[in-house]
Amino acid sequence: xxxxxxxxxxxxxxxxxxxxxxxxxxxxxxxxxxxxxxxxxxxxxxxxxxxxxxxxxxxxxxxxxxxxxxxxxxxxxxxxxxxxxxxxxxxxxxxxxxxxxxxxxxxxxxxxxxxxxxxxxxxxxxxxxxxxxxxxxxxxxxxxxxxxxxxxxxxxxxxxxxxxxxxxxxxxxxxxxxxxxxxxxxxxxxxxxxxxxxxxxxxxxxxxxxxxxxxxxxxxxxxxxxxxxxxxxxxxxxxxxxxxxxxxxxxxxxxxxxxxxxxxxxxxxxxxxxxxxxxxxxxxxxxxxxxxxxxxxxxxxxxxxxxxxxxxxxxxxxxxxxxxxxxxxxxxxxxxxxxxxxxxxxxxxxxxxxxxxxxxxxxxxxxxxxxxxx
Amino acid sequence: xxxxxxxxxxxxxxxxxxxxxxxxxxxxxxxxxxxxxxxxxxxxxxxxxxxxxxxxxxxxxxxxxxxxxxxxxxxxxxxxxxxxxxxxxxxxxxxxxxxxxxxxxxxxxxxxxxxxxxxxxxxxxxxxxxxxxxxxxxxxxxxxxxxxxxxxxxxxxxxxxxxxxxxxxxxxxxxxxxxxxxxxxxxxxxxxxxxxxxxxxxxxxxxxxxxxxxxxxxxxxxxxxxxxxxxxxxxxxxxxxxxxxxxxxxxxxxxxxxxxxxxxxxxxxxxxxxxxxxxxxxxxxxxxxxxxxxxxxxxxxxxxxxxxxxxxxxxxxxxxxxxxxxxxxxxxxxxxxxxxxxxxxxxxxxxxxxxxxxxxxxxxxxxxxxxxxx
Numbered sequence: 001x002x003x004x005x006x007x008x009x010x011x012x013x014x015x016x017x018x019x020x021x022x023x024x025x026x027x028x029x030x031x032x033x034x035x036x037x038x039x040x041x042x043x044x045x046x047x048x049x050x051x052x053x054x055x056x057x058x059x060x061x062x063x064x065x066x067x068x069x070x071x072x073x074x075x076x077x078x079x080x081x082x083x084x085x086x087x088x089x090x091x092x093x094x095x096x097x098x099x100x101x102x103x104x105x106x107x108x109x110x111x112x113x114x115x116x117x118x119x120x121x122x123x124x125x126x127x128x129x130x131x132x133x134x135x136x137x138x139x140x141x142x143x144x145x146x147x148x149x150x151x152x153x154x155x156x157x158x159x160x161x162x163x164x165x166x167x168x169x170x171x172x173x174x175x176x177x178x179x180x181x182x183x184x185x186x187x188x189x190x191x192x193x194x195x196x197x198x199x200x201x202x203x204x205x206x207x208x209x210x211x212x213x214x215x216x217x218x219x220x221x222x223x224x225x226x227x228x229x230x231x232x233x234x235x236x237x238x239x240x241x242x243x244x245x246x247x248x249x250x251x252x253x254x255x256x257x258x259x260x261x262x263x264x265x266x267x268x269x270x271x272x273x274x275x276x277x278x279x280x281x282x283x284x285x286x287x288x289x290x291x292x293x294x295x296x297x298x299x300x301x302x303x304x305x306x307x308x309x310x311x312x313x314x315x316x317x318x319x320x321x322x323x324x325x326x327x328x329x330x331x332x333x334x335x336x337x338x339x340x341x342x343x344x345x346x347x348x349x350x351x352x353x354x355x356x357x358x359x360x361x362x363x364x365x366x367x368x369x370x371x372x373x374x
Numbered sequence: 375x376x377x378x379x380x381x382x383x384x385x386x387x388x389x390x391x392x393x394x395x396x397x398x399x400x401x402x403x404x405x406x407x408x409x410x411x412x413x414x415x416x417x418x419x420x421x422x423x424x425x426x427x428x429x430x431x432x433x434x435x436x437x438x439x440x441x442x443x444x445x446x447x448x449x450x451x452x453x454x455x456x457x458x459x460x461x462x463x464x465x466x467x468x469x470x471x472x473x474x475x476x477x478x479x480x481x482x483x484x485x486x487x488x489x490x491x492x493x494x495x496x497x498x499x500x501x502x503x504x505x506x507x508x509x510x511x512x513x514x515x516x517x518x519x520x521x522x523x524x525x526x527x528x529x530x531x532x533x534x535x536x537x538x539x540x541x542x543x544x545x546x547x548x549x550x551x552x553x554x555x556x557x558x559x560x561x562x563x564x565x566x567x568x569x570x571x572x573x574x575x576x577x578x579x580x581x582x583x584x585x586x587x588x589x590x591x592x593x594x595x596x597x598x599x600x601x602x603x604x605x606x607x608x609x610x611x612x613x614x615x616x617x618x619x620x621x622x623x624x625x626x627x628x629x630x631x632x633x634x635x636x637x638x639x640x641x642x643x644x645x646x647x648x649x650x651x652x653x654x655x656x657x658x659x660x661x662x663x664x665x666x667x668x669x670x671x672x673x674x675x676x677x678x679x680x681x682x683x684x685x686x687x688x689x690x691x692x693x694x695x696x697x698x699x700x701x702x703x704x705x706x707x708x709x710x711x712x713x714x715x716x717x718x719x720x721x722x723x724x725x726x727x728x729x730x731x732x733x734x735x736x737x738x739x740x741x742x743x744x745x746x747x748x
Contacts, residue, residue, distance in 0.1 A: 005437075005461060007748060039688055061650075061689045063379075081689045082634035084646055085710055087379060106635050109709040130635075137690055138635050138644050169687065260456035261480050261504075261512050270512050272458055276435075280654035280722055313543065314413055314721060315435045315455045316511055335483040336459055347688060348654055351726075354747040372746070373728040374381060374651075 004365075006258040007277035009353040010340060011368070012301060013360040015252035016046070016234065023216065023233045024053045030222045035059050035078060035209065037231030040347045043356060043370040044072050046234060059229045062374050063090050070099040078102045078209070080165065080229065082130060082138055085113040092123050102162050106130040106140045111150045115157030126160040128207065129198075133190040134170035134183065142194035151203040163207025164198070166191045167229070171214035175244050175288060180218035187215050192224035217245040235346035238295060242287035248295065248303055253350060254340035255294070256357070257317065259333045267325035268310075268318050269333040273341055275312040281348035293317060294341035294349075301340050309341055317341070378739075380632040381651035383727040384714060385742070386675060387734040389626035390420070390608065397590065397607045398427045404596045409433050409452060409583065411605030414721045417730060417744040418446050420608060433603045436748050437464050444473040452476045452583070454539065454603065456504060456512055459487040466497050476536050480504040480514045485524045489531030500534040502581065503572075507564040508544035508557065516568035525577040537581025538572070540565045541603070545588035549618050549662060554592035561589050566598035591619040609720035612669060616661035622669065622677055627724060628714035629668070630731070631691065633707045641699035642684075642692050643707040647715055649686040655722035667691060668715035668723075675714050683715055691715070 027034040036050045039061035047058060047069060057076030060066045066077050075098065079091070083103040094101045105111045105127055118125050129150055132139030140147045155161045168187035174180050187210045198205040210222070211229035213236075222228070232240060235253040240246040257273035278293045293309035296319055307326075311318040319333065326332065333339065343349035350356070356368045401408040410424045413435035421432060421443060431450030434440045440451050449472065453465070457477040468475045479485045479501055492499050503524055506513030514521045529535045542561035548554050561584045572579040584596070585603035596602065606613075609627040610620040631647035652667045667683035670693055681700075685692040693707065700706065707713065717723035724730070730742045 005464065005748065006458065081646060082644060084380065084632040084634050086632055086712075090379065107709060110635060113710065132637070137687060137692070138637070258458040258460055260458050261484060263506070263512070270456060272455060275655075275722065276725060280656070281649075282654070282656075313511060318511070335481060336487065338460075345654075348649065351650060352746075372726075374379065 004256055004357060006256050006338065007273040008256040009350060009356050010254050010256050011356045011358045012252045012254070013358055015250055017049070019234055019236060019250060019252060020050055020053045023230060024055065026217065027228055028054065030219065032222050032225050033227040035227050035229050036234065037061070037080070037229050038065055038069060040231040040234055041350065041370065042372065043368050044069070045358070045368040047074070050234065056227065059231070063087060064371065064374050066094055066099065066101055068371055070094060070097070075100045078128065078165070080104060080167070082106055083110055083114060085117060088114065088117045091125065092121060095123070095125070102126045102128055104128045104130045104165060105150060106138050108146065108149050108153050111153040111157070115153060115159060118157070118159055124158060124160055126162045127154050128162045128209070129164045129194070131164055131166040131191055131194050133166040133187050134168045136169040139166060142190040142197070147194055147197060148201050148203070151198050151201065155203050161204050163205050163209060164191055164194045165209035168210070168212050168215045171212045172239065172243065174214065175242060177218065177244065180214050180243070180245070181220055184215035184219035188219060188222055188225055195224065213240060214243050214245050232346050235350065237346040238291045238342055238344050239283040239287065242284055242289055248342060251342045253346045254297060254301055254342050255349065257339055257341060259335055259337040259339070261335060262330040264327070264330050267320050267327060267329050269329050271317045271319055271339065272315060273309070273317045274315045276314050277352055278309060278312060278317065278341065278343060279345065279348035279352050281345040283344040291344060294343050297340040297342060299338055299340060303342070378630055378731060380630050380712065381647040382630040383724060383730050384628050384630050385730045385732045386626045386628070387732055389624055391423070393608055393610060393624060393626060394424055394427045397604060398429065400591065401602055402428065404593065406596050406599050407601040409601050409603050410608065411435070411454070411603050412439055412443060414605040414608055415724065415744065416746065417742050418443070419732070419742040421448070424608065430601065433605070437461060438745065438748050440468055440473065440475055442745055444468060444471070449474045452502065452539070452603070454478060454541070456480055457484055457488060459491060462488065462491045465499065466495060469497070469499070476500045476502055478502045478504045478539060479524060480512050482520065482523050482527050485527040485531070489527060489533060492531070492533055498532060498534055500536040501528050502536045502583070503538045503568070505538055505540040505565055505568050507540040507561050508542045510543040513540060516564040516571070521568055521571060522575050522577070525572050525575065529577050535578050537579050537583060538565055538568045539583035542584070542586050542589045545586045546613065546617065548588065549616060551592065551618065554588050554617070554619070555594055558589035558593035562593065562596055562599055569598065587614060588617050588619050606720050609724065611720040612665045612716055612718050613657040613661065616658055616663055622716060625716045627720045628671060628675055628716050629723065631713055631715055633709055633711040633713070635709060636704040638701070638704050641694050641701060641703050643703050645691045645693055645713065646689060647683070647691045648689045650688050651726055652683060652686060652691065652715065652717060653719065653722035653726050655719040657718040665718060668717050671714040671716060673712055673714060677716070
């Protein structure tokens, strides 16, 4: 490990494998397909492991992800961000190459833009309807009139109406099993309601897609649902431990860093993992346990209780003890010490790195590239 | 502009040129060299313009920056993050190729590690001493005993003692010309004091290097200083407008985004610039004016007063009016509208993109690559 330059994004392959298996077997038991959201890893090596474990297709957050994973042989792709007409030529190019790329909308205007483009270019897009089941972001109301209007616009406009999808992002604000199970049921029942209303209006709705990591890991049943989407479970992070759907032993992503100095009277150890490495994500700030910019662990990824990355500049992290100055910080973490930091939000921290350093239990080290951009 | 896929990082070349000229001419008047910090842009096209305008060498925050810019012909480089011994082979390799790369330390332990490595590998490193002139991060006390001890360790250990350097990052917490000028004077006087103490102890100290964008733009004089380092001035951002050293018309970096939907009753317009594009940096949160994740502007980069990116998910931004729901948001910003968002922190937002789209006044569009990683 000491040969690695820092900062580096480490992946614990034992934990990664366990996270993938836990989610996949849960979905199998619940009788639904799993369509993992690859925005977390943006890494072919990770996604191939999810597919090998039983995943069925992928979810992407950018068309670049669609392009990269399609080039690697994955065809069944849902682009889960509301479609902007300016990107339709890119979607069409992928579909013309044989990519089964599905897009989403949540308004008549956006649906009409797809219909117009499709007619002009003689292309039939497959479009799913985005639903708002928790008030946290985008989507049509499951019980509203616009749902049927958008479905009709697409269907009568000659597009394939592929189904409905929703993401209960509000689950990130919860932290009890009961509240999470209730949110999962809300996500499920409202999504199924929308599907039933479309069908009652003689519109097709073959796919009913729900998901977020917290609700996927908390749902009691998924009647009427055909597939679940989840992303961050593959790595997990401190936000997930605060929500209560993971423990620190599940967090597969950590940032390797080196101690470069101290401010002894302040109890600070300075490390070379700043916000450029950890990201500026402060997802645990409003949760029960605020980890600053991350939880300090030793080289075996065992948490050093009470020590967090309290502050961050671009290439400097400040490690300190929570709740009181450690006057012996320079002895505890001498210059040159290497540490591993668990991130608040794995999607954000991973995005800061061009590659992962994957470690298996035999301590073999391999590099897995990841990509960024759009 | 409508041909561009979104999100995209736009650079206004007129503003960029003006920012470069303003800082360079100020430094010329103050009689010091300017060593720009290239961590903001990580882009050769930008840095070549800074050098053409008169900059003397560069400052880097990672060894990758040193490698990339040295490969492009820039040799005089200061690596302004405390040296970790694990990186010395990389520094030595660059110096062996002819790169005049200087490193920094702020402790006897780190200095001794450099001396030990240098002796073992028969290499003489040039080392500068990092000073703490404002209590915000790393560095030796200018009036402390350790300053002399570290200098002596290096000098007697056979290394080149190149000078002292400091960065008054605490200037980011100020917002009046008087307080900023006082901080600039504190940064200058304490750095000069350290240089004088080293010289009085018969240790060499040819370079006296200070800098941050706010202090560089606020210093009344720089007696005893040989060079200034500053980074974000090249793009400027909303943090700098809140500090008072830039206006919105100076901000050269913006994120082009497309409206993808609405939640009309909440007054939200959803755009395809989320935190993956803007970064999670909330630098204006504690300042006088909190811009959320950024200030909304029209396609000519004219601010739309009162509209900010209020919230952000990975690939979704939520635009809303500050202080009251805009019931007509869907008419104001219809689906498909393209907008430009000024960032809180240019270094963080730029880091989310693999390239800039540079726009000159003739509306010509060229792509300038930037790099990330370590």
